Amino acid sequence: MPDARSPRVLLILALGVISFTFAPILVRWANDAPGLAIAAWRNILAVALLAPVALVKIGDEVRSFDRRDTILIASAGLFLGLHFITWIESLYHTTVASASVLVTTSPIFLAALGYVVLGERLAWRTLAGVGVAVSGAILIGWGDAAAGANVPVLGDGALWGNSLALSASLLVSVYLLIGRVVRQKVSWLAYVFPLYAVSALTTLVAAWAAGVPLMGYDASFYALCGAMALGPQVIGHGAFNYGVQFLPATVVGMLALLEPVGASALAYVFFSEVPPLIAIAGMLVVLAGVALVIWTRRAKKESA
Numbered sequence: 001m002p003d004a005r006s007p008r009v010l011l012i013l014a015l016g017v018i019s020f021t022f023a024p025i026l027v028r029w030a031n032d033a034p035g036l037a038i039a040a041w042r043n044i045l046a047v048a049l050l051a052p053v054a055l056v057k058i059g060d061e062v063r064s065f066d067r068r069d070t071i072l073i074a075s076a077g078l079f080l081g082l083h084f085i086t087w088i089e090s091l092y093h094t095t096v097a098s099a100s101v102l103v104t105t106s107p108i109f110l111a112a113l114g115y116v117v118l119g120e121r122l123a124w125r126t127l128a129g130v131g132v133a134v135s136g137a138i139l140i141g142w143g144d145a146a147a148g149a150n151v152p153v154l155g156d157g158a159l160w161g162n163s164l165a166l167s168a169s170l171l172v173s174v175y176l177l178i179g180r181v182v183r184q185k186v187s188w189l190a191y192v193f194p195l196y197a198v199s200a201l202t203t204l205v206a207a208w209a210a211g212v213p214l215m216g217y218d219a220s221f222y223a224l225c226g227a228m229a230l231g232p233q234v235i236g237h238g239a240f241n242y243g244v245q246f247l248p249a250t251v252v253g254m255l256a257l258l259e260p261v262g263a264s265a266l267a268y269v270f271f272s273e274v275p276p277l278i279a280i281a282g283m284l285v286v287l288a289g290v291a292l293v294i295w296t297r298r299a300k301k302e303s304a
Contacts, residue, residue, distance in 0.1 A: 009246050016239025017255055021262030023232035024099060025270055027091050030224040033217050035089040036207040038225060040214055042084065043200035045229035047193070054193035061190040069186060076178040077198025079171045080237070084199065085206055087168035093161025095273065102165035107257065108134060109173035110250040117177060120248050126293050130250060133257045133289025139282025140260050140275070176240065176249040183245040192241050196233070254293060257286050 030038050065073075090099045107130045114120040182191055207214060243252045261283045267273040275283075 009243060012239045013243045013252070013255055016236045016243070017258045018262065019231040019236040019239070020256060020259045021266060023228060023236070023259075024091055024263050025266045026224050026228050026232070027088055028267075028271065030221055030228075031092060033221050034207075034210075034212045035092055036085060036203065036210055036212040037214055037217070037221075038228070039081075039084040039088050040200070040203040040207045040212075041222065041225035042228040042233055043081065043196060043203050045226050046196045046233040047200050049229055049234055050189070050193050050196065054189055058187070058190040058193060061187060062194065065186075069182065072178050072182050073186075073191060073194050074198050076175050076182065077195045078202050079175040079178070080195060081199035081202025081206075083168045083171040083175060084203060086164045086171065090161045090164035090168060094165065095267075098162055099165045102162055103168045103172065103256075103259075105134060105137065105166065106169045106173040106176070107250050107254040109170055110176060110248075110253045113173060113177050114180075114248055114250050118180065120250070126251065129289045129292035130254045131289070132292060133254055133286050136282045136285030136287075136289055137257050137260060139285060140264065140279045142278060142282070173249075173253065176244060176253055179241050180244040180249040183241065188238070188242050188245075192238055195241070251293060255290065258290060261286055 027035075027038060087099065087103050090103070111127065111130060179191070179195075204214075240252050240256075243255075264273070264275050264279065264283065268275065
């Protein structure tokens with residue numbers, strides 16, 4: 001089994017981060033449809049992608065789950081589904097950069113919850129790196145808000161959109177923390193397949209309760225949802241659910257702070273959203289914070 005600093009773990013997490021940067025772009029392209037329809041189809045198609053392998057391989061392991069495993073995985077799926085609902089909806093009311101930044105404040109929640117619930121103590125340099133990265137994310141959001149008059153999607157609903165994104169951050173923190181616990185004894189596929197199934201059910205119920213139709217959209221909508229399912233969902237969340245077996249949830253969540261950097265660059269390319277100088281400075285600060293955490297953990301390995 002690889003350790004927390006093996007090239008395999010780091011490569012998988014890097015692929016996850018790259019796939020996450022495309023999530024807000026794909027949602028923006030699909031936003032002619034309601035957010036709940038996007039959330040539901042993203043989850044449904046993720047389950048469909050994994051089903052051919054999962055249904056053959058994980059039956060014995062799933063049947064061996066005790067009550068605690070079942071409750072934890074079901075809870076994680078519920079929180080993940082609610083995370084998708086709040087995050088995708090936030091993109092209809094605020095900018096790509098603001099939504100991406102606020103949803104990646106999860107390391108703050110994770111550091112506190114990890115200490116209180118799991119007793120995970122992080123090295124002070126790791127905490128400093130997380131703090132630096134979060135500060136950079138705040139700078140990106142600040143710069144984005146200051147330039148709001150030039151951003152078409154930032155209007156009177158921005159406060160509501162930002163609140164939804166912050167709620168999504170808390171929800172994803174709880175989901176990652178549960179994954180940190182469950183993945184110590186449950187294999188990756190046996191965890192993520194039922195996790196995504198519960199998440200899909202959560203979004204389906206929400207769409208039904210809100211009266212949001214799931215059929216009748218054009219082919220490009222379903223293609224975009226398929227891209228979200230394969231990229232940000234299976235590869236992105238799949239990579240993070242792989243990583244939490246080896247790394248504290250706070251460190252894994254901190255890597256998600258790279259998302260607004262990549263998402264802002266893509267938003268410039270596809271939507272001509274030009275980040276102001278303060279946001280660019282924030283991106284550099286985020287990169288410095290992530291580099292500090294990686295350097296700290298590498299130094300710890302060499303010391304050991």
